[in-house]
Amino acid sequence: MASVSKRAWTHNGVKKEAWAVRYHDEKGVRRSKQFDQKKAADAFKRKVEREIEDGTHTPDGDSDTVDAVSREFVRHTEMRWRDGRIGRGRYEHLNRLVEANVVPILGRIRFRDLKASDVEGFYRDLVAKGLAPFTARSRVLDFAEVEKFARRRGHLKTQPVRDALAELRGIPRPRIRTFTSDEAARLLRVAGAHRPHAKVRFCAMMNLFVNLAAFCGMRQGEILGLTTASIDPERRIIRVRHNLTCYDELKGPKTASGVRDIPMPSHIIDLLDVWMRDHYVEDPRSLIFRTPKGTRIDAGNIHYSWRRLLEQAGLDHDDRPFHFHALRHFAASWMIANGLPVTDVAGLLGHCKFDTTLQVYAHSVLRPALRHETMERMVAALPSPALAA
C-alpha cells in the first residue's frame, strides 16, 4: 500500500536527500511525507497502513479535522477580541476549551465525520474528568460555536453538536448557598475583629468588602472598581459606575442598569472614613482598594482571607463552602425580608429587569415556610363563611 524510497534532489545548487513515504489515502488521493532517516520513514509507513485499514487516517495536510478547524476558530476569535467585538476573557476561555478539551478528545476526527455520539462521548469524558454535569454541558455549548464556525467554512453540513445538546437537556443548574441572618451576623462580627497574624490593613479591607457585599449587595469586581469619586458621604450613597476585571481593566457597566446609587449605612461611611485616612494610597485611577504598592488585590488572597473568616465564624463545616458572592444573595434576601419591594431590590442590585432578581434569588424570596405563613395570615384577615360553618 505505502512505499518507502530514497529521494535526492538539488535546490539552489545544494544537493538534498530524504526518505519519502508515498501512499494513497482512503479516498485514493496520492500523499507523501519525507523523513531524514529510513527508520522514521518505515515507522510512518506502518502507522499509515494500519490507520488506513482502520479508517482512522487523517493526512497532515488536511484542514478539515476538528483540531485544525478548532485552531482556525481560535485565531478567528482572537481577531474578534482585537477588534473589540468580544472581551479578552471570552477569547481566553475559548482558547482554553480548544487546547485543553476539544483537541485531546476529538482532535483527530474529521469535522465532516463528526457524529452526535462523538459529542456525547466528549461530554462523558469531561464528566469523567470530574466536571460538574452542568459545566460539562456548557463546554459542549461552547463547542457548538466551533461547529457553527466550521459550518460557515463549509466543513460540514450536519449539526452533530446541536443534536447532542438536544440529548443533554434538563441538566439542573446548581444553586449557590446563601446565609441565614444568624450566619451573616457571625460573619460580620469576625470580619470586624482583627485576625491573629493578619495585617491590619488587609483586615480593614476585608471587613469593608464583607460589609459592602452583605449590606449593599455589591459584586467583588464592583467593590474593587470603587474610586474616590464613587463615595458620597454627604448624600450617603455609593455610586456604582465601574467594574475592575481580572486583567486590572476598569470597565464601564454592561448596560445602563448597572449604573446605580446605593444607600450607605452609617457604619460603612465610618469604616470608609478610617480606610481613607489610614490606608488609602494615591492611585492614578483613584481606585480605593489597592495593595500598598498600588497593584490589584489578588483574587486568590481575597479567597484565602474569606476562607479564614468562614472558619472563624464556624461556617466552613460543609464540603461545599460559601462563596463570597453568597453575601450578595444574602443582601438581596435580607432587603426583601425587611420589606423592600422586589422591584427596588432589582434596582439596588443593578438588574435591568426584576425577573432576573427573582430567577437568581428565588430560593430566598419564595421560602415555603414564608408562603404558608402568608397564606395563614391572608386567611385570618379575611375569614370566609366556609370557615365559620
Next chain:
DNA sequence: CATTGGTCACCCTAGATTTA
C-alpha cells in the same frame, strides 16, 4: 529580640456561576 508560622504579593490554570 530572634524565631516562626500565618499571611500576603505575585504568578499561574481551570472549573463554576452570573446575567443580558
Next chain:
DNA sequence: TAAATCTAGGGTGACCAATG
C-alpha cells in the same frame, strides 16, 4: 445562548505579628 466574571486552587518568596 453567549459572554462575561467569579471561585478554586497550586506554587514561591517576602514579610510581619505574635511568641517565648
